[in-house]
Amino acid sequence: MKNERDEQFHRFVASRRAALVRTATLLTAGDAHLAEDLVQSTLTKLYVAWPAFQRADNPEGYVRRTLVNALTDERRRWWRRSERSMAEVPDRAAAPHAEGDLSDGLRVALRDLPPRMRAALVFRYFYDLDVADTADALGCSEGTVKSQTARALDRLRAVLGSNPSLATL
Known part of the structure; x- marks a missing residue:
């Protein structure tokens, strides 16, 4: 009931x-x-x-x-801290990509970002939240959101720009 x-x-x-x-x-x-x-x-x-x-x-x-x-x-x-990461998982089936999914290059570049930077980018650019709403979601100041976002974008540009095979956005 x-x-x-x-x-x-x-x-x-x-x-x-x-x-x-x-x-x-x-x-x-x-x-x-x-x-x-x-x-x-x-x-x-x-x-x-x-x-x-x-x-x-x-x-x-x-x-x-x-x-x-x-x-x-x-x-x-x-x-989680004691797990070992591997470059390639053996015998892994390829996941089907839905239209509008992230490209593999962007996914790899995002994976290399620290979680807080990644979260700032996701909320700011994938969900188009303003700085205040992103700060509220992350529990930090607006200045932190701005700096984390700027640093994350710089890192993505460096990774995607230095490896043309990843730049398929």
Whole structure:
């Protein structure tokens, strides 16, 4: 037997889950598995805090902030620091690319950015948020958003400009 809260949350998840997965995929530079985990963590946190979410002045900002916090929490896990990265994963099936997806070159370049720089770029340029909304989502000052964005763009230009095979944007 579902109550009204469960029905509201179900409607929210049905309407917003796909957009949350897209945002999480961008924040993780294309790591679909981590993106799914982040969305699940975010939805769990939202369910627990559903009354606070409903009272929020900016529900979209609340969701973005919760998603960024989930990413930050994930990056702090002890086992994450002990994993070894590999240049190529063996026997990996190629993921189908939907129209409008990021090019492989941009995805690789984004992956090399620190998570906060990547998040600043995603919110500013992929979601066209202004500096204030991005600062709110990241929990930092507007000046930090501006500097992180400028540095991230400089790094992307350097990487994409120095390797023509990556510059297929």
